[in-house]
Amino acid sequence: MSTILIIDDDDQLRKSFHKLLTEEGYSVESAASGESGLDVIGKKILDMVILDVRLPGMNGLETFRAIHEIEPKLPVIIMTAYGTTETAIEATKMGAFDYILKPFDIPDMLIVIKQALEAGRFMRSPVDMDVTPDKTTSHEAIIGRSSPMQDVYKAIGRVASTDATVLIRGDSGTGKELVARAVYQHSLRANNPFLVINCVAIPDTLLESELFGYEKGAFTGAAHRRVGKIEQAHGGTIFLDEIGDMPFSLQSKMLRLIQEKSIERLGGRENISVDVRIIAATNRNLEDAITNGRFREDLYYRLKVVTIWLPPLCRRAGDIPLLTEYFLSRYSAEGGMDNPGITDKAKKLLAEYSWPGNVRELSNVIQKALIFNRGAPLSPNDITQVISENRPREGTDENNLDQILHQIIQRELITNLRKNMFESCMDHFACILISESLKFTGGNRSRAAKLLGLSRPTLHSKIEKYRLKLETSVKEDRS
Numbered sequence: 171m172s173t174i175l176i177i178d179d180d181d182q183l184r185k186s187f188h189k190l191l192t193e194e195g196y197s198v199e200s201a202a203s204g205e206s207g208l209d210v211i212g213k214k215i216l217d218m219v220i221l222d223v224r225l226p227g228m229n230g231l232e233t234f235r236a237i238h239e240i241e242p243k244l245p246v247i248i249m250t251a252y253g254t255t256e257t258a259i260e261a262t263k264m265g266a267f268d269y270i271l272k273p274f275d276i277p278d279m280l281i282v283i284k285q286a287l288e289a290g291r292f293m294r295s296p297v298d299m300d301v302t303p304d305k306t307t308s309h310e311a312i313i314g315r316s317s318p319m320q321d322v323y324k325a326i327g328r329v330a331s332t333d334a335t336v337l338i339r340g341d342s343g344t345g346k347e348l349v350a351r352a353v354y355q356h357s358l359r360a361n362n363p364f365l366v367i368n369c370v371a372i373p374d375t376l377l378e379s380e381l382f383g384y385e386k387g388a389f390t391g392a393a394h395r396r397v398g399k400i401e402q403a404h405g406g407t408i409f410l411d412e413i414g415d416m417p418f419s420l421q422s423k424m425l426r427l428i429q430e431k432s433i434e435r436l437g438g439r440e441n442i443s444v445d446v447r448i449i450a451a452t453n454r455n456l457e458d459a460i461t462n463g464r465f466r467e468d469l470y471y472r473l474k475v476v477t478i479w480l481p482p483l484c485r486r487a488g489d490i491p492l493l494t495e496y497f498l499s500r501y502s503a504e505g506g507m508d509n510p511g512i513t514d515k516a517k518k519l520l521a522e523y524s525w526p527g528n529v530r531e532l533s534n535v536i537q538k539a540l541i542f543n544r545g546a547p548l549s550p551n552d553i554t555q556v557i558s559e560n561r562p563r564e565g566t567d568e569n570n571l572d573q574i575l576h577q578i579i580q581r582e583l584i585t586n587l588r589k590n591m592f593e594s595c596m597d598h599f600a601c602i603l604i605s606e607s608l609k610f611t612g613g614n615r616s617r618a619a620k621l622l623g624l625s626r627p628t629l630h631s632k633i634e635k636y637r638l639k640l641e642t643s644v645k646e647d648r649s
């Protein structure tokens with residue numbers, strides 16, 4: 171559970187915050203002055219601070235400076251009312267995560283809080299590389315000893331301490347975010363801000379102002395100057411996640427940032443120099459995006475100078491046992507239970523499955539299987555059940571025949587590795603088809619045979635063949 175400290179002298183406001191944030195599942199501490207807030211920071215482990223600008227005694231900016239000195243990676247959101255925005259902007263330039271204007275819109279504020287906590291997590295929870303699984307339960311770790319993963323560790327080691335732009339590529343769930351954090355944490359900028367921008371999560375129209383900021387009057391509603399994330403990350407690192415989805419119109423501004431190390435705020439003429447290191451990640455095929463005119467070639471060449479490729483999990487299947495062990499010990503510790511272990515057959519199944527959702531899928535499967543299977547070692551059955559429930563649903567129509575077929579086939583592929591798969595899939599399908607036809611005709615075999623385009627004896631023999639499975643749905647033939 172994340173703990174948030176509110177520093178504000180307004181009792182009523184502290185109470186409302188307390189109620190709201192507790193309801194949202196956060197643990198809340200509060201302080202009525204900068205001095206007592208700093209006291210709390212010295213004593214408790216916090217994940218974030220919400221700080222009012224106008225405070226009695228030590229003012230907001232002074233308090234921010236002091237917090238930043240004690241805990242440079244603790245995200246701070248500044249609350250400001252009309253008339254004190256300049257101070258808030260000042261604090262943001264000095265490294266405050268963001269500022270919110272009073273009176274605030276609660277859903278917007280909750281979003282900023284979530285983002286700030288996420289940024290804190292990025293900076294503060296260390297990522298180890300390839301440690302023995304039993305030692306890692308408290309830390310996050312990049313697990314894997316396969317030769318492609320060795321190459322990844324070497325690449326991280328080589329680039330981390332340079333200021334080079336790094337592009338991390340690989341399919342969804344391969345660990346790009348973990349690698350980005352490892353690069354940051356091993357870099358010379360590890361004590362400076364790390365800001366994450368997810369280019370997909372922010373609507374196109376907002377992304378530009380979020381990244382580059384704006385001047386007062388730049389557009390309707392721009393009542394104050396706003397410092398963008400890039401400027402906020404000055405001296406630090408910015409992680410552009412899903413860069414393959416960055417709107418084309420913004421890509422030239424990004425290119426300029428990389429080449430000239432400067433930006434312009436929206437509606438501004440001033441050239442602002444910024445010193446940021448860029449780490450970008452994508453699961454998109456950028457080469458295709460260039461061909462289709464969705465990604466700038468010049469930006470691509472700038473980004474790809476140092477590329478770290480994360481191979482899909484099926485290409486490093488040798489790491490599956492180690493990852494399994496790691497997730498087993500991590501999730502059982504998190505759930506406060508003993509590690510139940512896993513049967514050899516289940517291990518074999520995990521090793522042979524193709525893992526289209528990569529490490530994320532393996533992690534989810536182990537986590538869910540542990541919930542279903544309190545105590546006993548994980549069996550193949552636990553695993554296949556979770557895998558088939560987990561499979562992403564293709565298309566939007568739940569009753570889509572193709573989708574159901576895909577699921578049946580996937581389950582067969584998982585469970586019947588050594589059996590005659592073609593026949594068993596066809597049997598499965600025929601069985602459902604006949605069962606449904608009989609239900610539809612109320613058990614009338616002649617009508618069902620006609621509907622299916624089969625002779626009655628053929629239908630009869632198939633019913634015999636699948637008898638066990640049809641017991642419940644086949645009634646006596648009343649024809």
Ligand SMILES: Nc1ncnc2c1ncn2[C@@H]1O[C@H](COP(=O)(O)OP(=O)(O)OP(=O)(O)O)[C@@H](O)[C@H]1O
Nearest residue numbers: 311312313341342343344345346347348453529530
């Ligand atoms: N080598 C690894 N060792 C341990 N955990 C891993 C490893 N790779 C990935 N994970 C875990 O798998 C999950 C997915 O990883 P991550 O978020 O880094 O994927 P991603 O490549 O950024 O995916 P996407 O493209 O969908 O954003 C995370 O919970 C991460 O901790």
Ligand SMILES: [Mg+2]
Nearest residue numbers: 346347411451
């Ligand atoms: Mg990611």
